[in-house]
Amino acid sequence: MRVVAGTLKGRRLVAPPPGDLRVRPTADRAREALFSILQRWPTGPFLDLCAGTGAVGLEAHSRGYAPVACVESAEPAWGCLERNLKGTPVAALRVDVRRLDATAFKDQAVIFLDPPYELATEFWTRLALPMRSWLSREGILVFETARATALELQPGWDLAETREYGAARFHFWKPA
Numbered sequence: 001m002r003v004v005a006g007t008l009k010g011r012r013l014v015a016p017p018p019g020d021l022r023v024r025p026t027a028d029r030a031r032e033a034l035f036s037i038l039q040r041w042p043t044g045p046f047l048d049l050c051a052g053t054g055a056v057g058l059e060a061h062s063r064g065y066a067p068v069a070c071v072e073s074a075e076p077a078w079g080c081l082e083r084n085l086k087g088t089p090v091a092a093l094r095v096d097v098r099r100l101d102a103t104a105f106k107d108q109a110v111i112f113l114d115p116p117y118e119l120a121t122e123f124w125t126r127l128a129l130p131m132r133s134w135l136s137r138e139g140i141l142v143f144e145t146a147r148a149t150a151l152e153l154q155p156g157w158d159l160a161e162t163r164e165y166g167a168a169r170f171h172f173w174k175p176a
Helices: 028-038 055-062 077-085 117-134
Strands: 046-049 068-071 093-096 108-113 135-146 157-165 168-175
Touching: 028 055, 028 135, 028 157, 028 168, 046 055, 055 068, 055 077, 055 108, 108 117, 117 135
Parallel strands: 046 068, 046 108, 068 093, 108 135
Antiparallel strands: 135 168, 157 168
């Protein structure tokens, strides 16, 4: 696993031990495709919820998003995230965990949410309304789920598109 492009291009990232399915990093190929699609929206603040290893947040920072916030509370993901951030010469990269007041994140250009696949529908139902208020008017919410998972339309959101990469599906939601 590595940072695909930008100022940190090629940087190797710590991944969970083989066979440990509690952390499911977004694959290099899927991240590359994700950021190619995101070029249509403005850069700016980037919020990576359920950040896992921090690969998406580091990729965002490497590609010019700032500030970047990675939010993770579960082990062993938090351990991977800490190791991946160690030595990162990035003053603008913010990482917060456990004591996070999510309402402090306003006017995000991009919110990326990659919950455990089996909890994706529950996360969407519970967080769709509050996340809408965290996003800038021109922003985009990218919600990663298992390929077979479809998310229902929620008030305040329009589905811009979906893309599938391997076992993952990216849902791109715009504010309605």
